[in-house]
Amino acid sequence: MENKHHNHIDSLYMRESLLDKKVMAIGEGSSTFKMLPYVHIVKIGASSFIDKGREATYPVVDKMREILKKEKLVISTGGGARSKHLFSVALDLGMPTGVLAQLAGEDALGNAHILGTLLSPEGVIAIPPESIGHLLPLFLQAAPGVIYAGMPPYSIWEHPSKKGNIPSHRTDSGAIILAETFGFKTVTLVKDVDGLYDKDPKEFKDAKFIDKINVNELEKMNLKTLPFNRVVIDILRNNKSCTHFQVVNGNNPDLIEDSINGKHVGSIIHNDLYEG
Amino acid sequence: MGMPTGVLGLLGTFVSIQNAKMIHYLLADHGIPYIEPGGFSQLPLYLKERNAAIFFGMPPYTYWQRNPEIGKIPPYRTDTGCYLISETYGTKNMIYIKDEKGLYTNDPKKDKNAKFIPKITAGELMERDLDDVVVERSVIEMMTSAKNGRQIQIINGMEKGNLTKALNGEHVGTIITSN
Numbered sequence: 001m002e003n004k005h006h007n008h009i010d011s012l013y014m015r016e017s018l019l020d021k022k023v024m025a026i027g028e029g030s031s032t033f034k035m036l037p038y039v040h041i042v043k044i045g046a047s048s049f050i051d052k053g054r055e056a057t058y059p060v061v062d063k064m065r066e067i068l069k070k071e072k073l074v075i076s077t078g079g080g081a082r083s084k085h086l087f088s089v090a091l092d093l094g095m096p097t098g099v100l101a102q103l104a105g106e107d108a109l110g111n112a113h114i115l116g117t118l119l120s121p122e123g124v125i126a127i128p129p130e131s132i133g134h135l136l137p138l139f140l141q142a143a144p145g146v147i148y149a150g151m152p153p154y155s156i157w158e159h160p161s162k163k164g165n166i167p168s169h170r171t172d173s174g175a176i177i178l179a180e181t182f183g184f185k186t187v188t189l190v191k192d193v194d195g196l197y198d199k200d201p202k203e204f205k206d207a208k209f210i211d212k213i214n215v216n217e218l219e220k221m222n223l224k225t226l227p228f229n230r231v232v233i234d235i236l237r238n239n240k241s242c243t244h245f246q247v248v249n250g251n252n253p254d255l256i257e258d259s260i261n262g263k264h265v266g267s268i269i270h271n272d273l274y275e276g
Numbered sequence: 277m278g279m280p281t282g283v284l285g286l287l288g289t290f291v292s293i294q295n296a297k298m299i300h301y302l303l304a305d306h307g308i309p310y311i312e313p314g315g316f317s318q319l320p321l322y323l324k325e326r327n328a329a330i331f332f333g334m335p336p337y338t339y340w341q342r343n344p345e346i347g348k349i350p351p352y353r354t355d356t357g358c359y360l361i362s363e364t365y366g367t368k369n370m371i372y373i374k375d376e377k378g379l380y381t382n383d384p385k386k387d388k389n390a391k392f393i394p395k396i397t398a399g400e401l402m403e404r405d406l407d408d409v410v411v412e413r414s415v416i417e418m419m420t421s422a423k424n425g426r427q428i429q430i431i432n433g434m435e436k437g438n439l440t441k442a443l444n445g446e447h448v449g450t451i452i453t454s455n
Contacts, residue, residue: 018349020408027348033278098364133339157335157360160421181282181339238343
């Protein structure tokens with residue numbers, strides 16, 4: 001009898017170079033499975049809130065408590081002022097970009113644990129990046145949310161920066177890549193400004209608010225300051241599941257809930273696949 | 277099966293781990309350690325003690341692997357992971373041992389008219405926008421902003437003596453420079 005289960009496996013990529021453009025394009029346009037399509041990721045800017053202490057942070061945390069009663073959340077944060085100080089010390093000592101990225105992970109983890117302490121009554125704790133990946137679906141079945149120390153685990157594998165030595169993949173990027181991989185429903189970056197402006201609104205009174213923009217247009221504008229990591233532009237352009245994110249002002253914590261509910265209350269940055 | 281790029285990145289990491297472990301067993305009697313990403317803090321010690329260490333080439337981005345411009349195959353793979361270690365640690369050489377002499381104008385396994393390129397800058401190579409290249413495109417792109425890793429060499433491991441020559445700084449394959 002013919003053995004139908006012989007050892008030969010017909011595989012698309014066998015004997016092909018993964019560096020051949022024709023081979024690389026295979027799979028383009030095919031659907032991607034969404035692991036956690038009911039989960040929202042909310043990134044709370046550390047410079048905007050945690051660094052300013054209780055007065056700025058508690059109202060945002062109280063709002064998170066309220067939202068956690070209804071929605072499943074991944075809450076992420078950054079290193080804020082401590083990372084900025086670290087960068088200046090480490091650069092003075094001649095540390096390479098990869099080392100800066102490695103060390104900054106600890107600042108974000110510290111802030112994640114601060115949020116984790118405040119949200120402990122809700123069963124929401126900080127999970128270090130090494131275990132959050134494959135365990136995320138389990139955590140979110142067990143608890144209303146988890147806190148992710150926002151630095152992606154690039155560490156000493158951080159890309160060389162196009163300008164200067166500051167790591168390009170920081171906490172905003174971490175949130176957006178995670179949203180793409182897990183197929184989250186919404187991505188909200190919570191800052192202390194209303195959203196995106198054509199120049200820094202804290203310095204220029206005539207700065208114009210941008211309520212919605214395509215990422216390609218945003219790149220063309222070549223703005224000097226952005227309220228998020230610049231590399232987010234390159235990441236979002238190639239995203240398939242996570243086609244947009246919203247920057248909102250957390251000084252009005254209600255806007256965080258509005259953003260999760262799909263309301264346009266800040267600046268929406270989107271790619272070509274966005275339907276909205 | 278519809279796996280996202282981040283999951284493909286994770287699966288690719290396992291393959292890279294298997295290969296690294298096999299090399300580790302082959303070199304076991306030389307006392308060469310195998311290290312995981314968390315073990316890199318011991319790298320200087322191992323290099324001082326044993327002159328070598330083995331690691332799996334994939335950068336540990338796992339679920340944080342970015343999408344490529346086209347398709348779904350993780351763009352940052354083992355060539356990139358090794359390159360970034362050479363960039364961060366400022367290694368003397370970054371040598372890629374392949375089964376071709378180096379870079380050609382097209383895949384020499386498929387195109388008999390492919391011409392060998394002995395030396396080129398990363399910028400020129402990006403401008404040429406070749407259909408197939410011998411090293412991951414992300415390495416070439418990163419080289420344009422590299423602080424330390426400003427030169428790589430791709431050599432043919434099928435020819436005996438090439439690695440020794442390349443380690444001594446000889447030009448035996450294709451050299452790609454930052455500028």
